[in-house]
Amino acid sequence: MPAPPTTVTVPLPGARSYPIYIGPGLHSSHPALLRDQVKGTTCLVVTNTVVAPLHLSRTVAALEAKEGLTVHTLVLPDGEAEKTLEVLTLIHDKALENALDRQTTFVALGGGVIGDMVGFAAAIYQRGVDFIQVPTTVMAMVDSSVGGKTGVNHPLGKNMVGAFHQPNCVFVDTSTLDTLPDRELRSGLSEIIKYGLIRDPAFFEWQEQNLPKLLLRDAGTFAEAIQRSCENKADVVAADEKEAGVRATLNLGHTFGHAIENGSGYGKFLHGEAVAIGTAMAASMSRRLGWIDEAVLQRTYDALHLAGLPTELPLDSPMTREKFEKLMSVDKKVSNGVLRLILQKGPLGTCVFTGDFDRQAMIDTIDDFCSELG
Amino acid sequence: MPAPPTTVTVPLPGARSYPIYIGPGLHSSHPALLRDQVKGTTCLVVTNTVVAPLHLSRTVAALEAKEGLTVHTLVLPDGEAEKTLEVLTLIHDKALENALDRQTTFVALGGGVIGDMVGFAAAIYQRGVDFIQVPTTVMAMVDSSVGGKTGVNHPLGKNMVGAFHQPNCVFVDTSTLDTLPDRELRSGLSEIIKYGLIRDPAFFEWQEQNLPKLLLRDAGTFAEAIQRSCENKADVVAADEKEAGVRATLNLGHTFGHAIENGSGYGKFLHGEAVAIGTAMAASMSRRLGWIDEAVLQRTYDALHLAGLPTELPLDSPMTREKFEKLMSVDKKVSNGVLRLILQKGPLGTCVFTGDFDRQAMIDTIDDFCSELG
Known part of the structure; x- marks a missing residue:
């Protein structure tokens, strides 16, 4: 077992505190820290067309090593213009088509747009399921993936529709920055x-x-x-x-x-x-x-x-x-x-x-x- | 001041307990119990095409008596088939067109469909605003308006998208049942x-x-x-x-x-x-x-x-x-x-x-x- 990575804790009441794990190559060196946060027998990794070819297989591999866990994936279009209720609905479609229940965990793999939207999708799926942030941009690593603000844009205002919904953990593999433009x-x-x-x-x-x-x-x-x-x-x-x-x-x-x-x-x-x-x-x-x-x-x-x-x-x-x-x-x-x-x-x-x-x-x-x- | 109506309290931790007021003609006899639950300077009463001609003016009148309060209204189509994310978006459109801020209060006037949908709209508008239930059906009065379950249907399952969001109060004017089919x-x-x-x-x-x-x-x-x-x-x-x-x-x-x-x-x-x-x-x-x-x-x-x-x-x-x-x-x-x-x-x-x-x-x-x- 390799040495534990840098860990910052977000302290919250009601046993809702959660860790932010930070380090290079965490997907390879500490995959258990990711998969141990999945409580049920299913999870849904959501990412976008840009991140998927770069990192999706790594995240899926880290999760699939968990016995009895079925890992579903969904690749959404990329960009702030896609952070809408319509695109979010694709996440619920996928979840319901696969009969994912309240014990499922959504995993947001990507930048701020993916993190905000997947977190919000988790907040309102069956009135709330677990989710994990796997940020792949500086923006998401230093800000948007931490703190539980989730949501989508409305034509009349940014982030106007959303919820406070804290993740189970934030898994910051800094090696994913290597591919960041x-x-x-x-x-x-x-x-x-x-x-x-x-x-x-x-x-x-x-x-x-x-x-x-x-x-x-x-x-x-x-x-x-x-x-x-x-x-x-x-x-x-x-x-x-x-x-x-x-x-x-x-x-x-x-x-x-x-x-x-x-x-x-x-x-x-x-x-x-x-x-x-x-x-x-x-x-x-x-x-x-x-x-x-x-x-x-x-x-x-x-x-x-x-x-x-x-x-x-x-x-x-x-x-x-x-x-x-x-x-x-x-x-x-x-x-x-x-x-x-x-x-x-x-x-x-x-x-x-x-x-x-x-x-x-x-x-x-x-x-x-x-x-x-x- | 007339005698207080029957009141049932929903006891919740964190100062979130709220009253259910029950009685005939409450809109006329106890309008202050309704309007006192509105904290900000704006509110949005949402109802449907069936309830609007029967009761909307009464609810608006009870609220408008509050000095400095601007009352907006929105009439949605009626029926379980309309309890969708698309129809919910009309509520947010209306709220944003009128620049309603986080201090606004949504008022759900109607049966279970309106209560569930308006409550959910409130739960996710700007990550959560206040709302009040004014149920007009037996179903809503005895069950759906109490307890904070809110949501909409998904083509693949009923109430699959939603949130727990407790109202400020439930205002049960039993006289509204007189017009119920x-x-x-x-x-x-x-x-x-x-x-x-x-x-x-x-x-x-x-x-x-x-x-x-x-x-x-x-x-x-x-x-x-x-x-x-x-x-x-x-x-x-x-x-x-x-x-x-x-x-x-x-x-x-x-x-x-x-x-x-x-x-x-x-x-x-x-x-x-x-x-x-x-x-x-x-x-x-x-x-x-x-x-x-x-x-x-x-x-x-x-x-x-x-x-x-x-x-x-x-x-x-x-x-x-x-x-x-x-x-x-x-x-x-x-x-x-x-x-x-x-x-x-x-x-x-x-x-x-x-x-x-x-x-x-x-x-x-x-x-x-x-x-x-x-």
Whole structure:
């Protein structure tokens, strides 16, 4: 038996705590950690057309070694535009065609889209079955696979339909990153940077030193970035599982970002790219409000640039002030009609979640970002 | 302020207990009990084309009396065949078109189909918003509106997609029964009879005396039947909210019944009619197994007949043994491939939830019920 991998625990009440296993080659070195999380006699591994040829056989092999376990598989189309209730229904079709019962386990093999959608499919199949996250992108490893937020998009808003449903475990085989396109890798860095900006200045300083090594896919550096990100995420989720307050801060840049994703047409931007632009917008707005100084603004932009991420809308962007306002009016952080935002405030590594800000600063920020467009 | 109505509490941990208010004319006499359950500044009342002209204005009026509350309404098509993810999406469309935020409350005004579907829509809108049940059928008042089971049908199985999501309150204005068609009223009686059969022999004896008065719509008798049913339901839900065990007994007759509903085409039978046939099948099977004596079997059939409910499949039924077996194989009570049933066992008012029975007795029972068909 090889040494146990790095393990981060998400502590939750009611015996619902679960482990995040992190390490290279976990499918080969620690397959039992995956299959031991399957309780019943059946499971359904769901992935997409891009991930299937790269990793599906590995995940199936790790599971099939369990005696008496029947492993079903389903390959869905790839991309944010496919994160819909219609595509989710294909998962239920497959499950019911094979008479999978309440003791079944769904396994999400892929990035954030697959993880969100399969987790949600599990949350509502027969009123809830177990599921396991096997993330294969940086985005999913450092953020979306941890914490139980699941859901699909609605034409009128991103992630508008969903549930809180925690996985049995998160199985992070960092070797799956070897096949990840550069663009996807950079997209995931935006969520790593987020943890630094909202709550972990030491981690941010580490990133300022190490982002170049992450871009070069240095394995040890990546393992550290993933672990520290998961530790941050686990802390916040443990403090506020259902997002009554502090958990919302994990959405720095996301309100602007979701509007950009939806308004540009799902699939035009990767999630992390839109979040990077949204983070730049939030930082600009904080500066405009006088809540952060010029140095914090600059370091925020510098980190995003160092990660190869965009900080402005492209010239052909269809975004307008009206579009931002309409899309942001249905953000999940609107409360009794008042939009609340996560904004940096104070020294680097601090932020607030608030609806108490000068609306004009938001409008001016949006105008500023839209003004350079054709 | 008029005297408080009859109130049954569903006791749940974590400050999630909620009241069931029961009485005639509650919309007029106690509108505050309804509107006080709405926490935010918006709500969405969802009903169907049959109930809307009869009761919608009353519910809207009770809510609109709340200062600062904007009341939206949506009228859906009627019937079990409409309890689908596609129709549910209309609720989310309406909510997002009006930018309803996480503080909104959905109000389900109607029978079991509306209650199940609106409750599920609330469970997954922005990962969960409040909802209130305003049942207008016997079926919904005595069973489906209480306990937080929500969901929609899938072409391959009834209630296969859903969530546990408890309402803020159940507002039972028994005057809404005045407009209920006789067939709908009889359908609801099957769930009342169920409580007697599975756990409350005194209530069953009361029914043997009082079913004729229920068919004649005697208000006082109905109030008692609803209260005693809700007390039984609340007890069972409190003991086992997520159906790990005893809650399954509330599904006496439902495994056969769901197969009949789906296999006959949703809408052919009302839910309670199919459950009545299913209850007769379960009783016959119990007798075949020697688990109940002839007298218990006879009293079960007699009560169903007294309520004007069917106890056999109609001559033109498309049901066959193969159809029963296929549909029952995806029942939510299948565990690791083994179908479990709720079956009466012992004196009247006792039952078991078990997979430990002679399969041949089930097959013979199904054959027996199908054998009289053309």
